Amino acid sequence: MSYLNQASHPLAPITAAEIKSAALLAKGRWPANVSIGFKAITLQEPEKHLVVGYLEAERQSKRLRSIDRKVFVVYTIKSSGAPHEAIINITTGQVEHNVRLGPFEHPNADPYELMMVEKLALEDPRVKAELAKLELPTGAKVMTDPWGYGSDCLDDEKRMFQCFLYVRPTSDPDGNHYAHPLDISPVVDATAMKVIRVDKMPTGADNTIKETSPYKMQPVNDYLPENQNLRTDLKPLHVVQPEGASFQVSKVGQLGERITWQKWSFILGFNQREGMVLYDVHYDNRSVFYRLSLSDMSIPYADPRHPYHKKHAFDLGDAGAGITANNLELGCDCLGYIHYLSAVLSNADGEAQNMPNVVCIHEQDNGIGWKHTNYRTGRAAVVRNRELVLQSIITQVSNYEYILAFIFNQAGEIMYEVRATGILSTQPIDEGLSVPFGTVVHPGVLAAHHQHFFSLRIDPAIDGHKNRLSYTEAHPYPRSEWNPHGTGYYSADTVVEKSAGLDLDASKNRFFKIENSQVLNKVNNKPVAYKIHAPDCQKIISDQESFHFRRSEFSSHNIYVTKYKEGELWAGGKHTMQSRGGQGLRSFTERQDNVVDEDIVVWVSFGMNHIPRIEDFPVMPVEIIKVSMKPANFFDKNPSLDVPPSKQAFNKSRLIERPGLIEEASCCLPKQSKI
């Protein structure tokens, strides 16, 4: 492809030039004296049928009809704070859509806005007056984490931030202030840009508010290595690939990449809200998925008391998994032979912001892939389970980290893995007290319970775009002449006919499959399918009238299916800040669309109810959750049969006869039968 064609690839992430043009075109809609702040400038993906046609032509090396490049822009008028969204056609220079958002629609926060809010909160005289009463020691510094204000429909029309305050005990700028939370919480109006209220928060077992008094500084509880007595007995472990990695990369536009590895082929994109996006996923030239991404997150907290009852983060909609992606460092975040994807996103001024190393791409060994030993001859056949990992790490609402990864293997499986880590969001509690809605993780420090919900959006294309969702259950046969001993059971499939939210049921071994009913397995005549293995979790606990429930539109079922509709990418709705519900996945499903043999979208909701342990502080050991997508009668045999056998000549393992002493490697001898 020529550079021109590359630049115009419909799925290529937006470029610095496109961001620049978009910003100019948006500003061009306003008088020169109107100052504009940008919330997001991101790729507006073309209508699916256009992209599908393009990809087909590309696959058949036909002439490519170029498709207009468009961006989705969210911006505010700085003077009034009035939020707008626009769709701008970069190719034609037309602003195709430009509207002011509704009264209760608030765009995402951006780092510039958060920095301003932090500044305002700490400089407000009422806040300073309260802080003075703490009589903090010299060197101690007050910090603030602004949180989206959430919604309870009570006087929350304004765009606001609830600022939680903490004390950093020393001059170390990396000291852990979450070990020293305060009960003072300024509320900032982010439109008027002023503190409109200073909340005092309960610290006991009830709603009682205490007068601010001198602060008892507790011991520090730091996580930085220089403050630990580090282990000295961990030996290095290197992953070495003397012939390089097994994957190939080619450019898709300036910033996208097509990755091919072990019969897999897909396009890797990256955007402000979702971060990593995979498109056009094929295995051995067979279509499997059209688009895969993390669509949304919702983290409601358990403390029922004001203002904690509004604590409910939507990390993607409120901020973005792309814009908060870490700059991954070689040898720190990924081990082995690493290739990085870098991105360009926009900043608040509508300028291109380089985002280096937002995704690391590498292979890993995940133990044995399959094995069988013929006990009659002693002949063992074994292959290892090599995986390709695409990892991105995001830091959210200042304290929390999520390590997000798509993992491909040689058996035609794709895993989506979330590792929750980082620092718990803490609040003050009277020393010595325990409460049932949180765990004391440090003297005077409470980590409230909270639920994590993740929505994995799967736009399937199992041997084509017309697919269906079904689920399989196992049931006992009744006692009868057919089942005289009460031991028999069978499996039964149920097709989901209308868009809906559905649940797992371990008691029936219920699992979901995405099928293509038009393509049958040539050996057993079953429709080709991919099955989804997702862990069950407690659904959202907040009651159905609550705003936590209304806002978290993907947290009341394990799996949702909808008919594809342009623009329906975000399970929590387009604008999640102070959202009131009604614009997300729950609403999509209420259309009751037919989803049998249609272009469908499957949304997997998974997560955990985090009842903190003290071991989760001051920084949390990774909690790992995995969703798997596995072929189910898609192939006609184990697709990893052709993986080269696991042999010493290839793996170069080393034998340790005695600790410390490394012996020479032995080679694989033929095995003896045990008989």
Next chain:
Amino acid sequence: MSYLNQASHPLAPITAAEIKSAALLAKGRWPANVSIGFKAITLQEPEKHLVVGYLEAERQSKRLRSIDRKVFVVYTIKSSGAPHEAIINITTGQVEHNVRLGPFEHPNADPYELMMVEKLALEDPRVKAELAKLELPTGAKVMTDPWGYGSDCLDDEKRMFQCFLYVRPTSDPDGNHYAHPLDISPVVDATAMKVIRVDKMPTGADNTIKETSPYKMQPVNDYLPENQNLRTDLKPLHVVQPEGASFQVSKVGQLGERITWQKWSFILGFNQREGMVLYDVHYDNRSVFYRLSLSDMSIPYADPRHPYHKKHAFDLGDAGAGITANNLELGCDCLGYIHYLSAVLSNADGEAQNMPNVVCIHEQDNGIGWKHTNYRTGRAAVVRNRELVLQSIITQVSNYEYILAFIFNQAGEIMYEVRATGILSTQPIDEGLSVPFGTVVHPGVLAAHHQHFFSLRIDPAIDGHKNRLSYTEAHPYPRSEWNPHGTGYYSADTVVEKSAGLDLDASKNRFFKIENSQVLNKVNNKPVAYKIHAPDCQKIISDQESFHFRRSEFSSHNIYVTKYKEGELWAGGKHTMQSRGGQGLRSFTERQDNVVDEDIVVWVSFGMNHIPRIEDFPVMPVEIIKVSMKPANFFDKNPSLDVPPSKQAFNKSRLIERPGLIEEASCCLPKQSKI
């Protein structure tokens, strides 16, 4: 410790010399002309209080009072087949216990017995006559897999084996005969050592039996690498530890080992039935578990038709995870720097049989352990998640493989991992037919549905031997002045008071904890505990009157708790061959013992309902199930805080700018804040 002390360590696996003495002492109970066959000679662990005292003294470097070495012996009188069990004191030379088993008690099978049964089945004239009707091509060879006869209480007092027959199409001794099953099944009386019946099996959708007719040989479906068109684009991946491994090993007796790694310390033993056994597990000199082992397995099949309704394998009780352990090969079964444990078990003649490399011990990298980035300074702190793996692989009833592993990490967590692989047990089905109790995986070949149940036996010692089991649930607060917005929830603990079987409940986020109520966390006053994370699964489907249900005494709940009782090691009961129930875990719990602050045992039942995919044939990609044991308020902060930071200088990763081309490694630069 002197060698003498070592040899007499109460937990040391039995030695060749001990096996020899035991066999002599057992034979000595009978006239010289009585010929004896040995089923098992295995360590009879001393009474717990004696071992606990010994380990205490060992820990305090006090003088060690040696404890008599005893073995548990199961044998048969060859002429009559009469099964016996004995406890023999090697130290004193006394046979302390020697009884004939009851009428319905059958000891485990052994490789010698199975080989004899195979021979008999294929040489029987009635079988040969049936096989002749198949008119098999020259070069084709009939193979048989003998299965324990199971039980339905109908004329099954005799010790019997149901032999399933297959055709190996070529002269290749490693050809896959499971792709060519037959509907002829001889039943062998293993006492009289003769074929007592030749069953014909239904191959349609009902119970109809067909006359044997010429066999249609289907295409081969092999798994061996030489029969595949292997991938050529997989590059080597080596795990290199230039300074060696991070663990130390010291001998416990002749064959046991004490392993210390990253603050963990435990004894690794190995026996005929359980395979790997861990004892005296400590972290940073604090007691965590007294004994950990896989106690049993149960795999009931779904086909209700005779004789398939009796298909129900108890891999540990019927054969043994120790005696079927693979001889692991360097660079084939484990990657990296490997230390092996070897064992000595007894054969049918009561002779010592060397079992080399039955456990591989090595470290692996499991991604990031924890991370936090201070977005204000851009300073990132990250550690990797190094793990210690003890892996053993067993081949069961000829066809199936289980890869079993205990995995330790640096955050005080222990995982037990099962990888199911190997070859599905197949049966013939009329070509083109589908049935709801199995999946067609090859023309004319059915893989019946089956459930896998594993019982992980946890003998806890959380800061001492008096522990309790409790479970935590999360519940919503009712709407009230306390919870005006309907968002609040709390967690509540329930203590299990009597021995029982209990279930998971994702809808309440129910998880189980093993607590020591006498030792409180010094920061939050909660009892120190380890929590158990186990995946839920469908319980046994066979009805409560069925013999599958009665025999599988650990498959109707997720978690069981019992009061410790000497000798209660096996969830399925002491003798599982043709067992009728009433001797295993379900019976233990019926004692209704008090289990609050007692010496308790916790049994985790986990598994899967395997609805085969065609991708599981001819050999199955690993299906991975994990159980985790994690500290819960056992420490006073994240125990992996002291892990050295993940740095390029230590990890030596490599940057791949462009595929194929390896650039020089860059080092970790300080990060820039995104603000």
